[in-house]
Amino acid sequence: MNDTFQLDDLDRRxxxxLQKDGSQGTNALAEHVNASASSCWRRIRALEEAGVLGSNVRLVNPAAIGRALDVFCxxxxxxxxxxxxxxxxxxxxxxxxxxEAYTISGEWDYLLHLIVHDMQDYxxxxxxxxxxxxxxxxxxxxFVLRRVKHTTALPV
Structure with a gap:
């Protein structure tokens, strides 16, 4: 049995x-994807109900709040x-x-990701x-020296 939600071109757009800017209103989104606002609204609701879309959040810049050290443990x-x-x-x-915390294969059992203020905080x-x-x-x-790439957007 395949539980994967079948996306069409409009869903992908x-x-x-939304992965670039989740604050887009339905009207603005409809304009960007060349569809009606009501069609976009229905699609978003269907994607939410299917579990494809999760909660709406705003990403915080860690450095702006004094959390400058990324650590993987x-x-x-x-x-x-x-x-x-x-x-x-x-x-x-x-x-x-x-x-973030992951159970992983190999010689280690878990991989943790932390963003902390400094070494003492860690x-x-x-x-x-x-x-x-x-x-x-x-x-x-x-300890991360420099973040080279970071995205939360998945290819669809």
Missing amino acids: ILTI HVRMKSQGAGARASFQQALEAEPTIL ERILMGHVLDHDSVAATSSI
């Missing part, structure tokens, strides 16, 4: 515009048990500075929220 677990994983994942959810989170967890065996940190 709508998604491309590999985590190795002592135990792969369901309880250990659930407890660790709950701890990750509770720390807002951890923006140390506080690493020591108090990651390494302090009973299930964590080891970590390895990668």
Whole structure:
């Protein structure tokens, strides 16, 4: 069974515009994609109901709020048990500075992405929220020197 939503050309145009500027009103969007406002409104609702479009958010420039250090942290677990994983994942959810967390294949079990104020801020989170967890065996940190490319837009 295929659960992939079937996009047509109009859907793709709508998604491309909304990924660049989610604040577009229906009338402006309709003008950009060469469709009627009511057609755009119906398409957006259908894309939302199908789970293709998520919530509307505004992206914050990390440097503008003093969060200039991007860090990726590999985590190795002592135990792969369901309880250990659930407890660790709950701890990750509770720390807002951890923006993304992935379970991964290979020698590490998790990859975390944080954007912090500085090295001391990262140390506080690493020591108090990651390494302090009973299930964590080891970590390895990668500090970003410069962000070369960053996008939230998916090719449609």
